[in-house]
Amino acid sequence: MGKIASRPAPVPKLRFLPLTLARWPDLERLFGDRGACGGCWCTYWIRHHAEFEKHKGTGNKRALKRMLAAGEELGLIAYAGREPVGWCALGPRERYTRLARSRILKPVDEQPVWSVVCFFVAKPFRRSGVSVELLGAAARHAKRRGARFLEGYPVEPKKAPMPDAFAWTGLAPAFRKTGFTEVLRRSKTRPIMRNNLR
Numbered sequence: 001m002g003k004i005a006s007r008p009a010p011v012p013k014l015r016f017l018p019l020t021l022a023r024w025p026d027l028e029r030l031f032g033d034r035g036a037c038g039g040c041w042c043t044y045w046i047r048h049h050a051e052f053e054k055h056k057g058t059g060n061k062r063a064l065k066r067m068l069a070a071g072e073e074l075g076l077i078a079y080a081g082r083e084p085v086g087w088c089a090l091g092p093r094e095r096y097t098r099l100a101r102s103r104i105l106k107p108v109d110e111q112p113v114w115s116v117v118c119f120f121v122a123k124p125f126r127r128s129g130v131s132v133e134l135l136g137a138a139a140r141h142a143k144r145r146g147a148r149f150l151e152g153y154p155v156e157p158k159k160a161p162m163p164d165a166f167a168w169t170g171l172a173p174a175f176r177k178t179g180f181t182e183v184l185r186r187s188k189t190r191p192i193m194r195n196n197l198r
Contacts, residue, residue, distance in 0.1 A: 014085070014130065016076045016137035021068060026077055026084040035061055036120045037168060042075070042089050045096035045117045075118075076141060078134055085125045088134040089118040090142060093151065104186040105153050113194070114147040119170050131170055135178040143197040150195045152180055157189055 019027055035041040039056035041064045047055070055063065068074055072095075078086035093115040099105050116138045121130045135152075142150045156172035172182075172191055180193040 014078045014080055014133055016078050016134065016141075018141070019068060019074050019077055019087075023077060024065060024068065026079075027087065030077070030084040030087055030122060031120065036087075042087070042118050042120070045089070045098045048097070073145070076134065076137055078121075078130055078137070080125070084122075086121045086130040086134050087119065088116055088131075088138050090114060090116040090138045090150070092147075099153075104190050105192065108184050108192055111149055112147075113149040113151040114142040114145075116142075116150060116152045116170070118168055120168065132174045132177050135170070135174060135180075139178065139195050139197060148196075148198055150180075150197055152193045152195075153190065154193065155189055156191055 017023060030036075031041065035057060039058075039060060040052075041057075041060035043055075043060040043063055044052060046067075047060070047063065052060065064074065073091060075087060075089040075091070077084050078088075091114060093099060093107070093113050096115055096117055099115065099117070100107065116135065119131050119134060139150050152170055152175050154170040154172040154175050155167060172193065175193045175195075178195065180195045182191045183194050185191045
């Protein structure tokens, strides 16, 4: 069945709240049976490759919930009214062990940074500015937690538009709209961008 081109409906006023155990059911509802994408449950950057692959689905879901129960702040949920419509994962860069091992996303310098590594937006709300608003909320949240810099790793494809499934780290234009600037690019399509929160 072909897709019908249509403009997304205007997004109602959003509010942004940190994920807590009490809000866990909202994340479950937002991520659905697929755990956002292919059983990831937003653990891709946190877990080693073999561990991540072995536990896709329920195992990754349990791992994320254990981290939450242990008191880790994992990210923000965007709500339209009472409906969870978006998510972004953020925290100190050292939490995301895959970044350190990545050839193109390894640290730029010795600055202590927070990272925003993942987005998930409910289908009816995609391409309507939710990611931009989530980035703004992420910057405010990180600053309140004492972060000096918030770093992101968006894609900047040569051809647009790109499938939503490949834009889970965000798109570079959204980062630019919210005060991020490019600090380094080791790949043509993967800039490393920062927002100076001071």
